[in-house]
Amino acid sequence: MKxxxxxxxxxNRLPHIWCPGCGNGIVVGxxxxxxxxxxxxxxxxxxxSGIGCSSRSxxxxxxxxxxxxxxxxxxxxxxxxxxxxxxxxxxxxxxxDATAIGGNHFIHAARRxxxxxxxxxxxxxxGMTGGQYSPLTPTHSKATTSPYGHIENxxxxxxxxxxxxxxxVARGTTYHTWELINLIADAISxxxxxxxxxxxxxxxxxxxxxxxxxxxxxMKWQKENTIxxxxxxxxxxxxxxxxxxxxxxxxxxxxxxxxxxxxxxxRVTGGNGQ
Ligand code: SF4
Ligand code: MG
Numbered sequence: 501m502k503x504x505x506x507x508x509x510x511x512n513r514l515p516h517i518w519c520p521g522c523g524n525g526i527v528v529g530x531x532x533x534x535x536x537x538x539x540x541x542x543x544x545x546x547x548x549s550g551i552g553c554s555s556r557s558x559x560x561x562x563x564x565x566x567x568x569x570x571x572x573x574x575x576x577x578x579x580x581x582x583x584x585x586x587x588x589x590x591x592x593x594x595x596x597d598a599t600a601i602g603g604n605h606f607i608h609a610a611r612r613x614x615x616x617x618x619x620x621x622x623x624x625x626x627g628m629t630g631g632q633y634s635p636l637t638p639t640h641s642k643a644t645t646s647p648y649g650h651i652e653n654x655x656x657x658x659x660x661x662x663x664x665x666x667x668x669v670a671r672g673t674t675y676h677t678w679e680l681i682n683l684i685a686d687a688i689s690x691x692x693x694x695x696x697x698x699x700x701x702x703x704x705x706x707x708x709x710x711x712x713x714x715x716x717x718x719m720k721w722q723k724e725n726t727i728x729x730x731x732x733x734x735x736x737x738x739x740x741x742x743x744x745x746x747x748x749x750x751x752x753x754x755x756x757x758x759x760x761x762x763x764x765x766x767r768v769t770g771g772n773g774q
Contacts, residue, residue: 507542508532510562517556521715523700526674527621528557530698531590534684545588548577550597553628553702554621557592571601574609577616585758588688591618596626596634599655603635610664613692614757619684620657620695623702631705642709657697662750667692669750673699675722676746683748692756699726699744 505511509532518524535545547563549555551570558565568576573591581589598606598620609616625643626632633643633650636657640649661669668690672680680698687694701707701718712718729747732740 504532504536508535508562509560513560516560518553519704521701521703521718522553523623523674523702523715523719524554524557524621526677527554527619527680527698527700528560528592530672530674530677530680531557531592531619531684532561533681534688537681537685538688540588540688544586545590546577546580547590547592548573548580549592550594550602551628552594552597552626554592554594554623554700555597556628571597571603571605573597574602574605574616574618578605578609578612578614581614581616581758582761585615585762589616590688591616593618593620594627594634595620595622595624595636595657596629596632599635599657599660607660607664610661610666610693610695612757613665613667613754615691615693615759617684617687617690617694617696619687620697621700622657622697623700623706624654625702625706627702627705631709637706641706643706644709658695658749661693661695665693665754666695666750667752667754668694668748670695670748671697671699671744671746673719673722673726673746674701675719676726679746686748690751692754699746 542563545563547558547561547565549558549567550573558567573593577589577591624637631644633646636654637650658669658671670683672683683696687696701715703715707718726746727743732745
């Protein structure tokens with residue numbers, strides 16, 4: 501375990517800044533286990549993050565990483581992947597970072613089907629900036645910007661990703677850790693834009709305001725309110741009300757952006773281009 505830690509983490513940057521009970525570490529743990537499982541070369545793997553509690557992850561990971569501007573991780577990642585299509589490029593982002601400030605980048609990266617893996621840490625709130633509601637905050641929830649209850653409807657980010665053109669879409673939770681590892685590994689292996697929504701507990705900025713209890717209570721919610729894709733497929737729609745479906749939700753093979761771009765370069769240069 502110690503060797504694994506040394507291999508994948510910048511030990512001089514630890515301990516991390518996350519609150520006790522925060523689920524972010526579980527998602528990052530799942531990511532490094534997925535990378536380890538796939539045997540990815542760390543020198544060929546880059547991790548790009550935006551801004552927020554989850555995006556602090558890039559600073560702890562012992563890869564080539566970029567901690568970018570709020571909502572812009574996918575733009576940096578797109579540039580990197582175009583310049584170096586040989587790299588595995590993984591984007592770490594939060595619900596606010598990915599779907600509000602970075603919402604436009606998210607839908608267009610999906611539309612292009614560029615070969616990036618995006619892990620959305622969904623804790624239903626802006627944690628770091630003070631507990632404001634995000635586009636993934638459930639209706640009626642309390643946030644510092646909705647003290648009387650949130651009146652907007654949240655996105656389903658998996659549906660948004662699929663409708664925008666992502667070719668691999670999955671959802672996991674920090675309670676179902678082993679499944680999360682496998683979903684992230686499958687997402688990284690997939691050629692094209694892949695998205696994993698990782699439902700994670702923020703006991704401080706979301707849990708407290710909504711009286712959801714401590715971190716174990718919030719993880720118990722993940723256990724009791726989710727259902728696997730397989731189990732869900734056997735139930736009529738009315739019995740799925742209120743349940744969150746987890747697992748691989750969508751996969752298709754489709755032309756990938758950097759490969760298509762290279763074809764254009766080859767056509768224009770007669771095969772002599774870079
Ligand atoms: Fe985690 Fe929430 Fe604390 Fe941020 S505010 S570190 S998401 S528990
Ligand atoms: Mg968040």
